[in-house]
Amino acid sequence: MISFFNGFDHNILSFWHSLAESTGGALTPLFKFITLIGEKGIWMLVLAVILMCFAKTRKIGICLFGAVCCGALVTNIVLKDLIARPRPFEVAGLDYRSWWIAIGQPFEDGYSFPSGHVTAAAAGVLAMAFTWDKKVLLAGVPYVMLMGAARNYLMAHYPTDVLGGCAVGLFSAVVAYGITVFIYWLLEKYEKTKLARLVLYDIDAAKLFRPLIAKIKERRAATEEETIDDEEDETEELLTVTPGEQPDEEDEQSPEDDAPEDAEREDVREEEPEDDGEIEIRFFLDDDK
Secondary structure: OHHHHHHHHHHHHHHHHHHHHHOOOOOHHHHHHHHHHOHHHHHHHHHHHHHHOOOOOHHHHHHHHHHHHHHHHHHHHHHHHHHOOOOHHHOOOOOHHHHHHHHOOOOOOOOOOOOHHHHHHHHHHHHHHHHOOOOHHHHHHHHHHHHHHHHHHOOOOOHHHHHHHHHHHHHHHHHHHHHHHHHHHHHHHOOOOHHHHHHHHHOOOHHHHHHHHHHHHHHHHHHHHHHHHHHHHHHHHHHOOOHHHOOOOOOOOOHHHHHHHHHHHHHHHHHHHHHHHHHHHHHHHHHHO
16 A cells, blocks of 8 residues: 555656656746745635624634634644654655755755645635635635645655645534534524624624725715716707707708899899989979970
């Protein structure tokens, strides 16, 4: 059995070393970054504290915090010292140390089994899946897999260390979920007590943001009303047309069309006085006769 797991570990670590050589170490910065963000499960703990500040997400935060802490206790306090497995780069007579030097990963202290990074990642993801939404696994599972790949690529852990971390993470999430469910069962049972009301309702960071949110909503509503009023006024102006503004067919004629008529009228006016004078002269001549 031991020889089987040793062969399993060697084959997978050999694959990661071949990948590092074929890519010229291009993946090394990425896996170092993944290792950094998973260090001690710190970002999971920070997220848990933030979630616990809000009443609606407090249950998720409690379970997440408990799972990560439980995983750290089981891994770092119990199993690592109990099993005392050296890290791959610490084993003499194998290729792992030369592979570790080629990667350029800094020295890491402590024992190898199980992986603390993977334990924290698995515990946190499963805790959120239990108390929040199963869709968390869609992003959580790839995150755990990347964490395990990074620890193997950097020769900091054996593949079996990663599997052990997944198992401990699952155990920690289940324990934390059970404790969280029990705590909330007690709080809901004694809901009328002051402590229960504080935990369930009264202590809520969302209350600090409610006045600001209310002001934002009021401004948005006022802006929408002004926009609607402006649109209604524009619509009324377009639909309301006074009788004097209605164009007639005669008014639509162009100035060029009216020009000949105006010229004819002026000619007629100029000729009218001459005709009136001739009529008067003829009238007087007729009277003399």
